[in-house]
Amino acid sequence: MAAGREAKLQLVQRHVRAFPDFPKKGIVFRDICPILKDAAALKAVIDLFEEHVRNNHQHVDLIVGLDARGFLFGPLLAQRLGIGFVPVRKKGKLPGATVSVSYDLEYGKAEAEIQEDAVAPGQKVLLIDDLLATGGTLYAASELMRKQQAEVLGCMVVIELKELNGTDKLKPHRVFSLIQY
Template identity: 85%
Template sequence: MAADCESKLQLVRRHIRDFPDFPKPGIVFRDICPILKDPAALTAVIDLFEEHVRKNHPQVELIVGLDARGFLFGPLLAQRLGVGFVMIRKKGKLPGTTASVAYDLEYGKAEAEIQEDAVAPGQKILLIDDLLATGGTLYAAGELLKKQQAEIMGCLVVIELNELNGSDKLKPLPVFSLVQY
């Protein structure tokens, strides 16, 4: 089982493409597009997330994905687990009554929204996204879900950029990342 897990992680790592100096000089962009293009790599990602969740969070009731790349992995994982999927979107993208939270980005501000009736108070959820950098977006999502009185069990990401210490910003929430740089 451990060997199978390691071979899946290696497959995922091989399908992450680096783009130096994008979107600006000094930044190495970690591209997940090759994972999405390769059915075996995408299956490996979902297998690894599923194994982690079944082992560590068997009581999860909803997977909540962040706009937009959390939408790529979240529904697949939710389907495997037999639970629902909910979206957190950028401001103005969801119909109906929404709850929102403002947060800071590197070069400005943003707002994240969720439909008010998407999560019931006390519902056990996991947040999912493709990448954890500084932690600002996942932190804002957590604040939004606290407003909804959800029980946040943790965060799942494909890639974590350790040097940016994003997981520190999310404490005490546990962060599970497949690949770290």
């Protein structure tokens, strides 16, 4: 199984495209779009996430995906696991009663929210997104789960930018990343 896992990781890594100086000079943007347009690479991502969940989180109730790229991987994983999916959206995008938190961005503040009845107290959830940089968005999602009295079992991302130390902001939650730069 280890050889199969390694081959899948290599396939995923080959499908991450680097764009230097985007969105501004000095930043290397890691583009996951090639993963999405290649069925084998996309399947490899979901296979690897599923393997991680089945090996480490036997009792999970919901996958919680972050706006917007967590929406690409979260529902596929939730379907494989036979559980539900909950979106965390930017403020003002969800109908009905919502719960929100504000968080810091590099150049200001933002707000994230979920529908008030999306997660019940005591439910066990895993957070998913495409990339972990500074950890602000995943931290906001974990705060939403805390407000809802849900238990965050961990965070999962396709790519982790290690030098930005996003995992520090997410402690005590563990982060599982497929690829690290």
